[in-house]
Amino acid sequence: MKKQRAFLKWAGGKYELVDTIRQYLPEGNQLIEPFVGAGSVFLNTNYKSYILADINHDLIALFNLLKSKPQEFIDDLRLFFKKQNNQAEAFYQLRDLFNGSSDQYLRSLLFVYLNRHCYNGLCRYNNSGKFNVPFGRYKTIYFPEKELYFFAQKAQTAQFICAPYQDVMKMAKKNSVIYCDPPYLSSNESAGFTAYYSNNFGFEEHRKLSCLAEKIAHKNGIPVLVSNHYTDDTKTLYNKASYLYRAEMRRSISCAGEGRKKIDEILALYE
Secondary structure, rough: OOOOOOOOOOOOOOOHHHHHHHHHHHOOEEEEEOOOOHHHHHHHOOOOEEEEHHHHHHHHHHHHHHHHOHHHHHHHHHHOOOOHHOOOHHHHHHHHHHHHHHHHHHHHHHHHHHHHEEEEOOOOOOOOEOOOOOOOOOOOOOOOHHHHHHHHHHHHHHHEEEHHHHHOOOOOOOOOOEEEEEOOOOOOOEEEEEEEOOOOOOOOHHHHHHHHHHHHHHHHHOEEEEEEOHHHHHHHOOOOOEEEEEEEEEEOOOOOHHHOOOEEEEEEEEO
């Protein structure tokens, strides 16, 4: 199966690890992802249906718009990917437009523009809920047309919802499989790079997630696969999993391309 790239750049994206994740994902009729991100696992698996969730309202609204009106959306989006918009002045004007707009269609278009033009494709909001990632200074910008069309087509099998992971995991029924890709936990005071949105996902949330995964697997018979950094903390965190696997992948975010290193990833399967 040829790997499909997401149309968004995403911190902690699983494109590099998707072959390994597929090996350990159990079979089922439906895949549930409470932390869908850019959707690399969704794009590279073949379940009959999907429930894909995230707490980022802009992300879920974008996915729903692309699903419902792909041609119109992609045609309108193309207008933002012009050479004159790949400069700092235009970028900051469009970032201000995004932050000041309540028009969800315009925000979704600008969300993709900002994602492809900002520094390292980061998605970060300040405490006031304003997108605050600086200009990326790329020589050329790729317009992900084929990736957008592929996502829109596959999205017809998916339901996109904006909800906390606990609510999403409890939606699982018989023959569902859950894959959780929470923000990374690092050994650095058990916090790591967790500020993707305006809230943090710290050690306590990771502990609650591991307990919920264990409960759903053991009481409801629904398998849950969780991924994270491979550290002493995460080995302890997931020590009640049925299986622990170790895999290697490249770090998705670095100050310079040559600084991207291979890191170990843990996959904890509860079943």
